[in-house]
Amino acid sequence: MRLLVVEDESRLASALQRGLQAEGFAVDVAATGPAGLDAARHGGYDAMVLDVMLPGLSGYEVVRRLRAEEHWLPVLMLSAKDGEYDQADGLDCGADDYLTKPFSYVVLLARLRALLRRGAPERPTVLAVGDLRLDPARRRVTRADAEIALTSREFALLDYLMRRPGEVVSKTELLDHVWDASVETAPNAVEVYVGYLRRKIGRERLETIRGAGYRLAR
Amino acid sequence: MRLLVVEDESRLASALQRGLQAEGFAVDVAATGPAGLDAARHGGYDAMVLDVMLPGLSGYEVVRRLRAEEHWLPVLMLSAKDGEYDQADGLDCGADDYLTKPFSYVVLLARLRALLRRGAPERPTVLAVGDLRLDPARRRVTRADAEIALTSREFALLDYLMRRPGEVVSKTELLDHVWDASVETAPNAVEVYVGYLRRKIGRERLETIRGAGYRLAR
DNA sequence: CCCGACGCTGTGAGGGCGCTGAGGAAGGCG
DNA sequence: CGCCTTCCTCAGCGCCCTCACAGCGTCGGG
Numbered sequence: 001m002r003l004l005v006v007e008d009e010s011r012l013a014s015a016l017q018r019g020l021q022a023e024g025f026a027v028d029v030a031a032t033g034p035a036g037l038d039a040a041r042h043g044g045y046d047a048m049v050l051d052v053m054l055p056g057l058s059g060y061e062v063v064r065r066l067r068a069e070e071h072w073l074p075v076l077m078l079s080a081k082d083g084e085y086d087q088a089d090g091l092d093c094g095a096d097d098y099l100t101k102p103f104s105y106v107v108l109l110a111r112l113r114a115l116l117r118r119g120a121p122e123r124p125t126v127l128a129v130g131d132l133r134l135d136p137a138r139r140r141v142t143r144a145d146a147e148i149a150l151t152s153r154e155f156a157l158l159d160y161l162m163r164r165p166g167e168v169v170s171k172t173e174l175l176d177h178v179w180d181a182s183v184e185t186a187p188n189a190v191e192v193y194v195g196y197l198r199r200k201i202g203r204e205r206l207e208t209i210r211g212a213g214y215r216l217a218r
Numbered sequence: 219m220r221l222l223v224v225e226d227e228s229r230l231a232s233a234l235q236r237g238l239q240a241e242g243f244a245v246d247v248a249a250t251g252p253a254g255l256d257a258a259r260h261g262g263y264d265a266m267v268l269d270v271m272l273p274g275l276s277g278y279e280v281v282r283r284l285r286a287e288e289h290w291l292p293v294l295m296l297s298a299k300d301g302e303y304d305q306a307d308g309l310d311c312g313a314d315d316y317l318t319k320p321f322s323y324v325v326l327l328a329r330l331r332a333l334l335r336r337g338a339p340e341r342p343t344v345l346a347v348g349d350l351r352l353d354p355a356r357r358r359v360t361r362a363d364a365e366i367a368l369t370s371r372e373f374a375l376l377d378y379l380m381r382r383p384g385e386v387v388s389k390t391e392l393l394d395h396v397w398d399a400s401v402e403t404a405p406n407a408v409e410v411y412v413g414y415l416r417r418k419i420g421r422e423r424l425e426t427i428r429g430a431g432y433r434l435a436r
Numbered sequence: 437c438c439c440g441a442c443g444c445t446g447t448g449a450g451g452g453c454g455c456t457g458a459g460g461a462a463g464g465c466g
Numbered sequence: 467c468g469c470c471t472t473c474c475t476c477a478g479c480g481c482c483c484t485c486a487c488a489g490c491g492t493c494g495g496g
Contacts, residue, residue: 074336088328092355096332097315110306114314118336139386139427151483152429189485191443210442210493369472407474409454428453428482 001116002026004045006036006062007078008054016049019105020112033057040066045073047115049108052079052090060093067094074115078103127162129218132201134162141201148200153178157193158201161216170213219334219378220244220395222263224254224280225296226272234267237323238330242357242374244398251275258284262394263291265333267326270297270308278311285312292333296321331355345380347436350419352380359419366418371396375411376419379434388431 003025007013010031017027028043030036033056040048040062052059063075077095079086090098096118097111127134131144139155141148150158156178161169171190179185194214198206207215221243225231228249235245246261248254251274258266258280270277281293295313297304308316314336315329331354345352349362354377359366368376374396379387389408397403412432416424425433 084322084324087322088324088355091328091332094335096336098329104302104305106302106306110309114309117312118314137382137385139430139433140384152427153484155430185484186486188443188487192445192485195444208443371473404475406454406476410456410474413455426454 001046002028002044003112004028004030004036004039004043004048006030006033006039006048006054006059007051008032009051023109031055033059033062037062037065040073041069041071047074047076047112049076049078049112050095052077052081059095060090063090063094074118076108076111076115127159129162129165129216130205132162132205134159143201150200151196153193154196154200158197161206161214165216166218168209168213168215173213219264219374220246220262220399221330222246222248222254222257222261222266224248224251224257224266224272224277225269226250227269241327242370242377244374244396246398246400249273251277251280255280255283258291259287259289261399264337264395265292265294265330267294267296267330268313270295270299270304277313278308281308281312292337294326294329294333328355345377347380347383347434348423350380350423352377361419368415368418371411372415372418375408376415379424379432383434384436386427386431386433391431 001024003020005013005016005020005027007016007029008031013029013031017029020027028039028045030039033054035056036048036050036054037057039045050059050062054062057065059077059079063077066073066075074097075095076097076099077090078099078101079090080101081087082100087098087100096115099108099111127136132141133143134141136159141150141155141158157174160174160178171187174190175181175185175187179189194206194208205217207217209215219242221238223231223234223238223245225234225247226249231247231249235247238245246257246263248257251272253274254266254268254272255275257263268277268280272280275283277295277297281295284291284293292315293313294315294317295308296317296319297308298319299305300318305316305318314333317326317329345354350359351361352359352373357373359368359373359376375392378392378396389405392408393403393405397407412424412426423435425435427433
């Protein structure tokens with residue numbers, strides 16, 4: 001785990017550095033606001049310990065800019081101010097945690113661990129087959145970066161097919177999984193919807209295997 | 219946003235509930251460890267405020283079990299114990315934050331906001347989508363720098379949608395997270411409020427995905 | 437080449453889904 | 467007590483999706 005400590009008071013900075021290194025972290029130190037901001041932007045750290053009172057740029061301003069640039073690394077803010085509004089302000093600027101000096105080293109460590117545990121947000125999954133892309137969360141389908149409008153049934157059908165590219169999927173399987181199993185639906189409905197899909201995603205993409213089902217070309 | 223408060227002291231519990239509801243959260247309360255654990259497991263909450271001293275199961279034990287079962291909802295722990303090791307223990311059991319009683323309500327709110335931000339895939343302090351900006355701390359919404367007056371329900375709805383810009387959010391998900399789960403609400407209420415929001419933030423901003431939900435255009 | 441089975445598609449009906457205006461219930465405030 | 471605000475239900479309406487149907491095309495076997 002790589003940590004960035006931004007602290008101008010050199011004794012505290014090196015004490016932190018040594019202590020955290022002893023815990024097995026790789027620790028870099030920056031002594032000013034601008035230097036810290038720069039390091040945080042380009043350094044690929046897993047978390048940051050950030051003092052509020054800094055030369056050049058305040059800690060508040062550093063987080064605010066980081067967040068504005070869409071850098072989401074966890075930030076633990078350190079400050080001598082223990083007023084409730086100081087704390088609230090720091091958190092509302094985008095810090096993830098706030099500790100007042102003097103602080104307990106044990107607590108700092110525990111809070112850092114909690115922050116690192118949360119880590120970075122997970123990436124959304126996107127299904128991709130050829131130049132087709134389907135994003136289940138956004139319910140969005142593109143073909144060569146051009147958006148395709150699908151109805152809800154069409155979307156469900158394509159979703160199912162894209163999860164088994166290159167496989168033959170039978171009409172009854174589609175009826176079971178894409179359609180409501182409790183409602184009796186004629187197999188012809190599948191043919192109809194395959195037709196709709198072909199018009200939208202390209203005719204050649206969806207082969208008919210006569211007597212067996214359909215296959216989405218990989 | 220749905221919150222779970224687990225606190226056995228009924229005066230504090232209801233004070234918290236009222237205060238947080240006034241902020242636009244949907245709040246459920248549990249009074250014992252087992253009840254809290256159960257609610258957290260099945261409730262689909264966005265975060266949890268958890269007292270340590272509880273009948274039945276301690277707060278420590280509640281988080282520990284939740285994490286063991288791979289439930290990752292953000293937990294803010296409340297305790298009367300302010301020893302550094304108590305705090306470290308709470309965090310190391312899996313809590314994300316730790317506040318000692320008596321606590322400042324302002325700080326609790328700011329820490330809760332930080333926690334909710336961290337849980338979401340993107341984590342700005344002021345949510346911005348297109349020319350819309352929403353400041354959770356100040357409870358203000360502007361569109362192209364013009365302030366928009368929203369009722370508390372409208373605000374909560376927009377807040378939830380702006381945390382997932384571009385994603386499709388279903389009506390039932392909205393009912394679960396924006397409305398109070400303990401009250402049975404008709405899905406039509408969502409449609410009504412979407413209508414209100416559209417009049418205020420612009421019709422085209424909030425698409426209907428028929429059969430799936432709504433999507434806030436990025 | 438013929439024939440039957442299977443698959444495709446244009447048409448149109450029905451119904452589900454979502455939108456809206458009206459209004460009642462509940463709470464805050466003077 | 468009455469006014470205002472907010473929340474939410476209800477009922478009506480309109481539209482788009484869904485799917486059955488029927489006629490035609492296509493494929494493959496004999």
